[in-house]
Amino acid sequence: MAPASSFPSSEDVRWDRFHEPGGRALIPADRPLLGWRWWAVSVPGDYGRDGARLVSPFVHDGNQHRWTEERDELHVWQPGTNTSRSDWCQEAGTRDAHVEHTAPQPWCTCGIRSMRYLEGLLAYYRSRRKRREVTLDAVARLASWGQVCGPCEDRDHADTVRAEFAEITGPVYLRDLRWANDIAAEYGTEVLPWDGPE
Secondary structure, three states: OOOHHHOOOOOOHHHHHHOOOOOEEEEOOOOOEEEEEEEEEEOOOHHHOOOOEEEOOOOOOOOOOOOOHHHHHHHEOOOOOEEOOOOOOOEOOOOOOOOOOOOOOOOEOOOEEEEOOHHHHHHHHHHHHOOOOOOOOEEEEEEEEEEEEOOOOOOOOOOEEEEEEEEEEEEEEEOOHHHHHHHHHHHOOOEEEOOOOO
């Protein structure tokens, strides 16, 4: 187990500019913003995959770790640098159809999300879990750069950023170690056991 208090927190003052919706900045790749992200785990066999992968926690169907085929590849975390896409984006505060744009923008809902503190991420997860909207199988430190925007007012915790580019920077803390070898091999990172949120 790696208790929340043992995880490093981000004291980077650049986070302060993103507290309010609409905040945005260009963050250089050689000085990325460090934060935390969580994932669900898509198990071997899902859509023909031969190993477990990290996937978005928000598209879980509520029964098994199965994903809608149309959105599957969009929500699978890729090894190395991941790039935000606007394929499923909506204008913030609306259900309007997606408009092609460079992701993310202050007015939209897309971008690769991370949060400043692990403790805040876990509190946000607990609030969403009560509504059965999310799954949490793994957490890791994330480096974010490029166009970075603050939270979506109607969707995100205040300590959230949405980035154009992001990459896992440290160990993946995994709740179910049956998938540790798959995750370590796919993402080239150390995998450590974690008991998960309380």
